[in-house]
Amino acid sequence: MSYRALHGHFRRIGDLQHAQSMLSWDEAVMMPRGGGSGRADSLATLAGVVHTMISDPCVGEWSDAASQESELDEWERANVRQIRRLWRRARAVPEALVVEFSRETARCEQAWRVRRSDNDWNAMVEPLHRVVELIRRRGEALGDALGMDPYDALMDEFEPGMSRSSIDPVFEKLKRALPALIDTALGTQRDALPMPGPFTDAQQAALGRNLMERIGFDFERGRLDTSHHPFCGGDPDDTRITTRYNRQAFLESMFAVLHETGHAMYEQGLPVDWRRQPVGSSGGMALHESQSLLMEMQVCRSLDFLRYAAPIVRESLGADDNDPAWSAENLHRAATRVERGFIRVDADEVTYPMHVILRYELEQDLVSGSMRVTDIPDAWDAKMTEYLDLRTAGNDRDGCMQDVHWFTGLIGYFPTYTLGALTAAQLFAAACAAGAADGIGQGEFEPLLVWLRRNVHTQASAKSTMEILEEATGAPLRTDAFLAHVARRYGAIDRLQA
């Protein structure tokens, strides 16, 4: 009885979260500027309603009683555990703070869209300061309730169980190993022939859709659109990915689309029977990112995949078959180019963890209060110099203003990118060992998708990320598979052997 009540209540919550998800997608993709203020209000009110429903005392009572119901199956019990977790987190944060957080982050994000292109950091200090103060209050409230330190409590929202004590040793290994790997990669790589261009947005979108469909994206249950920053939104039956187009560099958008397709296929692979229940939702964001990075980095930037894709790319873009710039080998050189650069989303997989570690370290200082918002640009510059030998001074657009995350209240999220890269490498190695990747060079993606569906997607939130990883790969999270992959792909003089 109590379980049924809980199930119905969270089904309704899921219905409202669908509205939140779609309004957020619309805000980024469709909404005219004048709609911003009203949209922020709507999202704030929805967030308040959802928060009230999740934190309702009856959820505590029902979940207590449901825990005692003996006839529940394994998934129903897991659903109760997930609900209990959400309820405890929601109870920890006062509704007024939830509403204010939603409103301020929506406004700050809207301001960021305008100010970033103007490189106007000063205009963002005040809105970002307000967001950071709200995050600190949120982190403290969560930490108090859950017996965690505030930053751990924030991270735990994005990837349950993720904490500094588990991340620090992993990131330290990367900080030790990557500088030498970056040097090796830079010393051994050969220049690619310049990529042809320009190509219109429409041409690039057609190419993206073509590849998405071949890999396994279901367009009956999803879309590809354009936004300021690529993302995957929507829900399992209406999964919406976005990209942006650089007319002179079609590979940027192509790989962004393939990346988001990995996210999207995870969503589309969630179990149909558990729609809009917490246990049927995707797991933590590290696991989500592993699905995008597995597709983008492990699969699609491989020479194997590019040998299959090159003729499709040429045909979609109307290219000359005999131009050596269009060869699979040249595409592979371009797709695996390593460079110390300013922009995280444009970074190769070897330097990328340094971008994440920089943010991970800075955002801890923001949450603890040891760094003020006004000090971000200098701190950013210092870390970029230390980790990637680059000065960002004055170029905040390509420095601390490049990512939407902090401006939209996502603090504690960045580490999931690198945990996702490690997880992707470890999962893909297991999939390869099982023979699931053998046909990629011939465009056979079905065996890999079946392997992922079985080992990851259909597990949804019935198990933790770490349980899913261990069952799929036989080992806990390690840096080995990722570092071996990097050494293999970027350590040889002739990468075409890798």
Place this chain on the structure above:
Amino acid sequence: MSYRALHGHFRRIGDLQHAQSMLSWDEAVMMPRGGGSGRADSLATLAGVVHTMISDPCVGEWSDAASQESELDEWERANVRQIRRLWRRARAVPEALVVEFSRETARCEQAWRVRRSDNDWNAMVEPLHRVVELIRRRGEALGDALGMDPYDALMDEFEPGMSRSSIDPVFEKLKRALPALIDTALGTQRDALPMPGPFTDAQQAALGRNLMERIGFDFERGRLDTSHHPFCGGDPDDTRITTRYNRQAFLESMFAVLHETGHAMYEQGLPVDWRRQPVGSSGGMALHESQSLLMEMQVCRSLDFLRYAAPIVRESLGADDNDPAWSAENLHRAATRVERGFIRVDADEVTYPMHVILRYELEQDLVSGSMRVTDIPDAWDAKMTEYLDLRTAGNDRDGCMQDVHWFTGLIGYFPTYTLGALTAAQLFAAACAAGAADGIGQGEFEPLLVWLRRNVHTQASAKSTMEILEEATGAPLRTDAFLAHVARRYGAIDRLQA
């Protein structure tokens, strides 16, 4: 105090209604087919939440108390009256019926999208039957609570105060006058030279946006997109109109866009200070329709306007200046062509009321139960034969399946189209008398927009449609202005004199 509480409560309701509005827009414009079932659930849950909030007993208490607060100004008092009206209507309908209605109409509409193009009436009988049964229950519940007959109670939702006793005499006048006017029009009109084409969707969209902007649509607060059926959605700060494109007949889309622009400018002209309050919302749908028809029929199909627009049309579509098909006079002949046709949305303004009267009569029989859903095609055919001398037998796609309204639960809505046409003619005559339309031939739309803003748009729901009409025109609703307009434009041998 009570007024403040009421204001805050309805502000939150307005925020959720924004979500409903945008999800409905998205469903029609963006959503992939697989998202349909989940979207229907979300809209149903939102409808339930909104209904619960409107019908909350505290709204009754607060509005009782607020009615006694002496310091309220005129708009605040009107807001309390509007809120009271909404509350009484919401209390009348059980929440379970609201949720079921939302879910069934969403499903029925989704089925209609597929089945209409297949001309598959049989597949629609069952879903439409379910919707009609829900509407009957709704009409009875409303009628009981408000002391009205069920069909009047349904109509009153779309245009407060609209009832059969006020509509029947007006429609009887039209039924008497129009057949002769249709004959005269058909007998006197000259054929237009065939309109050139085809033009791509993109060309037509560019023309539409160009004209929208000149007339006064604010693209900072709105969009134009494509859907199965043209409509105006969104809200005052994010007004979304849609159209569909016929490559061979660009005028169809052009006038559909101008029509929806009239709706949109009404929304965009609502008073900023009363956003998301009942008193700040647009008035009844007859008044709304008067704004679209005033723009489309009174303004944009006039020779005066087309003399201004012809060069813009030619330039947007890349047409030959010397081709007589592109002359203002030929565009006007095409734009004022009268024809007895099957499709309401394609109908000219002379035959249009007959389409509405047909639906008005049939839907009363559906609500009273004197006609079953299975009998609709035959009854449709009989009325089409009587009123427009056309047989629809077998062609349900262009007969009883042509409009989305019934399938999405809109019964009692159709009369607003013709009341809107009468209101548009009466308002435009007054605007002309005030000199506000003098510059249309020179592309000066500002004076007309100012007149409409002052006399209609900024009144929002502070007054009733009839009060607004009487204050703006000095007379209650009559058929005179409309019939005079029709006689003037369609009664002369050479329409160019009209």
